[in-house]
Amino acid sequence: MRVYLAKKLREANSNNAADNRRFLEQYGVLMVNIMGSPGCGKTSLLEETLRRLSSRYRLAVIEGDLYTAEDAERLKPWAAEIVQINTEGGCHLEANLIGQLLTSDSPALLQTEMLFVENIGNLICPAEFDLGEDLRVTLLSVTEGNDKPRKYPLAFKEAQATLITKTDLLAYVNFSLEQAMLDLKKLNAEGAIFPLSVKTGEGVENWCHWLEQKLAEKRK
């Protein structure tokens, strides 16, 4: 019985995600689902990305957190529209909730060019739930260790890009960039990989350029 329910839940989410995808297509909005462990640098990456792109594009954020609105406060200065979701303990976002925001509550989310979703910090549940995004982006910080793609493969397997964050700390931690690249390529040959640090700015330009290319492809 439990398996049956899980399957139904997954099917319903996939249908809602497909609806979201059609809707975003209609408006030409590029939706980017940002996933990764607690503290891997999701909000810091968004701060830097929005800071760099907000003068040229209208950017929106759906910020997922269990209880607080602290991350949304950090991103507010650069977002044309920002919505905070508090899941009150829920470990992931689902397509149904995103669909509700897109269709009724916040139409301003669709009067933008890129919509970033910061998912709840964890490498397991968010990977199971398609939100209808164009790009699934998973962060792996060098402080987490090399084994994470092998231990939590789904989050990396289906990502259009993996960002290896906090590379300024490489000299202080036991993390092999070379090994991480090999493991990621084995799991996901097509996915892009961007090592970067928001502290030094190294690699951030490549990531932003890739986003701009993806937006141009969607809108052509």
Ligand SMILES: Nc1nc2c(ncn2[C@@H]2O[C@H](COP(=O)(O)OP(=O)(O)OP(=O)(O)O)[C@@H](O)[C@H]2O)c(=O)[nH]1
């Ligand atoms: N040294 C260094 N620290 C970083 C970098 N990026 C983020 N941090 C730090 O890592 C910590 C967590 O960063 P956040 O951006 O809040 O992480 P998060 O993934 O949004 O965390 P949750 O929303 O709680 O899941 C903060 O202290 C950041 O300053 C980086 O490139 N280098």
Ligand SMILES: [Mg+2]
């Ligand atoms: Mg955050």
